[in-house]
Amino acid sequence: MNDSFYPAYKAGELDPHARQFITAIAAADLPALAKLTPQLARERNIVKPFSSKPLSVGSIHEIHIDGPFGEIPLRIYTPSGEGPFPALIYLHGGGWVVGELDDYDGVCSVLCHNSDHVVVSVGYQLSPEARFPIALEEGYAVLEWLVDQAETINSSSEHIAVGGDSAGATMATVITMMAREREGPSVNFQLLICPATNLSDTTTLSYKQFGFGLWVPEELMQWYTSHYLENPEEVTNPYVSPLLADDLSDLPPAFIVIAEFDILRDEGEAYGKRLQEAGVSVGMKIYPGQIHDFVIFGKVMPKAEEALADCCRALKDVGGKLGK
Numbered sequence: 001m002n003d004s005f006y007p008a009y010k011a012g013e014l015d016p017h018a019r020q021f022i023t024a025i026a027a028a029d030l031p032a033l034a035k036l037t038p039q040l041a042r043e044r045n046i047v048k049p050f051s052s053k054p055l056s057v058g059s060i061h062e063i064h065i066d067g068p069f070g071e072i073p074l075r076i077y078t079p080s081g082e083g084p085f086p087a088l089i090y091l092h093g094g095g096w097v098v099g100e101l102d103d104y105d106g107v108c109s110v111l112c113h114n115s116d117h118v119v120v121s122v123g124y125q126l127s128p129e130a131r132f133p134i135a136l137e138e139g140y141a142v143l144e145w146l147v148d149q150a151e152t153i154n155s156s157s158e159h160i161a162v163g164g165d166s167a168g169a170t171m172a173t174v175i176t177m178m179a180r181e182r183e184g185p186s187v188n189f190q191l192l193i194c195p196a197t198n199l200s201d202t203t204t205l206s207y208k209q210f211g212f213g214l215w216v217p218e219e220l221m222q223w224y225t226s227h228y229l230e231n232p233e234e235v236t237n238p239y240v241s242p243l244l245a246d247d248l249s250d251l252p253p254a255f256i257v258i259a260e261f262d263i264l265r266d267e268g269e270a271y272g273k274r275l276q277e278a279g280v281s282v283g284m285k286i287y288p289g290q291i292h293d294f295v296i297f298g299k300v301m302p303k304a305e306e307a308l309a310d311c312c313r314a315l316k317d318v319g320g321k322l323g324k
Helices: 016-027 038-043 101-115 134-153 167-181 205-210 218-228 232-236 265-277 303-316
Strands: 059-067 070-078 085-091 118-122 155-165 189-193 254-261 282-291
Touching: 016 282, 059 134, 070 101, 070 134, 085 101, 085 134, 085 167, 101 118, 101 303, 118 134, 134 155, 134 167, 155 167, 167 189, 189 303, 205 265, 218 232, 254 265, 254 303, 265 282, 282 303
Parallel strands: 085 118, 085 155, 155 189, 189 254, 254 282
Antiparallel strands: 059 070, 070 118
């Protein structure tokens, strides 16, 4: 890698902490994830060492619930205090192929501590062992379980948000669509951190600007997609690419985190605008100089703290007006 990686352009420059992070990864000479098997990619996942430092919460406990494809592990973060608290179902990123509950202890504890939400982190099954739509159906099953069992975790069935980062953000917004179309549980808010909203389009400007190099290049997006989908034609299914949905009305308010130097930037912005056009209240904030999913790398990305603080404020403001 050299200084021409993610070059400065008229609109801005790469954050120096992001450059340092990517430079360190390059110096480690790690194989590109897209060259590995899913199992090796999971073993070499770098999220946990760089994730946000966990904050103290009232309690953390793990349970397993019955799902449509077997048991679903949940890690539940409960704030200090009496409650009942509003709840956030959190779906982690990793392109549907990598990621585990341990990687997100920092992020989930920060969201719990600073937003006073019970955070339910979902250990959904990964692809290619469990391809689309298995993870989605498991996420939806957690929503149904939470509505039924909210009191058992000191939460409220009337105040439920869904959220996640990257692929998890995609799943979160799709789950709100599923709830609407199935006349299922009511979701009050959606928190979308660097979502992938159109896996069928690799021609956006952000793909052209950032679809190379080490950090979530186009090659890796194609690798994720090939493992996630059994049939390539599913890429245009709105439950895979929610930007392609015909109708985005009657969905809950949203806050969308957009990273400027992200291959998914343009589709994230486009999704936010489509939600707004459909009458959904949307807060959308672009973080200058940041790379994809910077929010989860709090130990090395100082702007992650700011973004998580914004997310927590947005969770407290169910109107989702932050960033407008």
